[in-house]
Amino acid sequence: MNQLAMTPFILVTLAAAFIAMLVLVPVVRAFAIRVGLVDNPDAERKLHDRPIALAGGLAVFIATGIAFLVGIAYESGWAEFGKMTELSSRWFVLLGASSAILIVGLIDDKWALRGRQKLLAQCVIAMIVVGSGTVMRSVSLFGFEIPLGIFAIPVSVLWLLLAINALNLLDGADGMATTVGAFVCGGLALLSASSGHSASTVIAATALCGALLGFLVFNRPPATIFLGDAGSMMIGLMVGVLAMWCSLKESAVVVAAPVAILVLPLFDSTAAIIRRWMTGRSMYATDRGHLHHLLNEKFGPNGMLLVVAGLCTLSSTIAVLSVRFNQDWLILLGAVAVLGFLVLTRTFGHSECRLLLGRLYHFAHSFAVRPKDCETSKHLRSVQIQGDGCWEPVWEPLVEFAKRHDLAKVQIDANMAWLHEGYHATWQSVRLPEKSVQSVVRIPLFATRPGEDESVPIGKVEVIANSSHESLAQLSYFLEHAEELQAQVSYLVDNLGKKNAASRKKATAVKTAAKSNELVVGSEEVEAVHTS
Structure with missing residues (x-):
């Protein structure tokens, strides 16, 4: 037609x-x-x-x-x-x-x-x-x-x-x-x-x-x-x-x-x-x-x-x-x-592009690593998915712990939708141990939302090591200090919450002021009409 x-x-x-x-x-x-x-x-x-x-x-x-x-x-x-x-x-x-x-x-x-x-x-x-x-x-x-x-x-x-x-x-x-x-x-x-x-x-x-x-x-x-x-x-x-x-x-x-x-x-x-x-x-x-x-x-x-x-x-x-x-x-x-x-x-x-390109880069780089260096060569990537929170005080001690104890992998992932905040970071060997011989520990992370008493899960920390008596002792040590990690996360989230509340308060004040100006202008226009 x-x-x-x-x-x-x-x-x-x-x-x-x-x-x-x-x-x-x-x-x-x-x-x-x-x-x-x-x-x-x-x-x-x-x-x-x-x-x-x-x-x-x-x-x-x-x-x-x-x-x-x-x-x-x-x-x-x-x-x-x-x-x-x-x-x-x-x-x-x-x-x-x-x-x-x-x-x-x-x-x-x-x-x-x-x-x-x-x-x-x-x-x-x-x-x-x-x-x-x-x-x-x-x-x-x-x-x-x-x-x-x-x-x-x-x-x-x-x-x-x-x-x-x-x-x-x-x-x-x-x-x-x-x-x-x-x-x-x-x-x-x-x-x-x-x-x-x-x-x-x-x-x-x-x-x-x-x-x-x-x-x-x-x-x-x-x-x-x-x-x-x-x-x-x-x-x-x-x-x-x-x-x-x-x-x-x-x-x-x-x-x-x-x-x-x-x-x-x-x-x-x-x-x-x-x-x-x-x-x-x-x-x-x-x-x-x-x-x-x-x-x-x-x-x-x-x-x-x-x-x-x-x-x-x-x-x-x-x-x-x-x-x-x-x-x-x-x-x-x-x-x-x-x-x-x-x-x-x-x-x-x-x-998302950074996450994908980082994964592709590490995959391509793995082909250039010699077999004997696979366990010692490490990949590190961290991405601020949302927000502008300072996660280094939480992440850097985890990396240092992993290096000191020669762990295979440590990863943190956090997502706080109500704060528009998200963070993901991974440090791991080019070649991880076979799953059958891995020792894995996953710790959930918690935070409290404004106006609520109970904590809600916001993400997790994952640690992987080879299965051995030494690695089991290292993971046990990590678990003993998990509360310190949780305290750092809670402190960070509390600061982000205060910053977010201050931003909302400022935005509300700006809107209120704008409405007040509109009312003043409107009343002046009405008064001018009556005067004329």
Whole structure:
């Protein structure tokens, strides 16, 4: 279909979705509050300070469906409304899969499922979608077509899981996932239109984009309703499926274009995986190291959304232009520009890159070490993942102890989400002893959060030595002095807490002063009006 001819029903679809959201959100918000479907704040990682209604995803789902029907009806002619029943079966599969993941998300929002339970449900739903025919048989990357063969189904399922969780991980700050989702869907709609795909695919992406723009009215800072896991996972699934449909070229999927459009959520997910894997944390561990946390800390709530909107606009525009003019190198340029801005300005991803590059450097260096020097040659790396705490008084004595007693490895990992503080350091031999002959000691580290009496775990210290009478005596000595280590950590955390409290107090004073100035200016303006 001609791109110019698409303009009217695109605008109609956008308007229908936006208006539907303005009507639906107040109703859904009142329902969520009535049934107790709210997100309560915590002292660890959530940014809001009061209970906020969830179930925004339900409103997005309904509004997207309404706008899709309106767009299809308008495109096919109102008199031929029955044409909508001729939609291919893949649309009904997407409807069923979206409904299923929405229900799973609502259950999780209300009763909190375990991470593995959600992942299992996501896998089943993704496999149903792929089993219905939405499969990457081959991928086209920079002009080269790569057949996937027996890996077609696993790769397709993995792509959908990445999309689902990428949007879900971003949904941690007011308007963040909504803004990214709206720009991503807008980019997919333009990509589909530029590639000459069916009107239904363009309408679906446009409908979801319009619904998210309407939701942003209520979800922008300070938000009065959240998407919840139900909304973020449902949007992620739809985006993942539409990205596959929008980038089809003959029998292949053009990977570069949709990946470029989804570069921000995919980068956030990749960074989270690297951060947790490299530090030995659980993949389900929570922290304040995500893109929205760091952007909010650096630019503030509204500045965060402006930065995200600008980066998404850049990546989506370049992806669409690359397809329009068949210049794949533009996609690489756009992705490098977006990621380079985030990493080089140390806004996001810098610590994860240091962790990864450090691991790669040590791995490459190990090939140059002679066998007899493997036990004596050591690797040392320390990364301030977040914050600016001075960890040297804690870390340096550990390294000195390891050197003095010829240990194989000592490692510390700490994560205090409520302080935006994270630290990871490792000192180890190039070749560790075989696991069967290792003596391992792991000591949990604790700290007390403000306003709480009980200590909470914030990380661990791990020590590895060869199994021998001498090493066992050394580890016993280390355990005897573990309380001294804990005291040092507690002292550091207490100082960080006082510094953080002082910063918050100063920020509150600045906001109060700004509001007072606004009131004074406002009263002067009113007085001037009365005088005149």
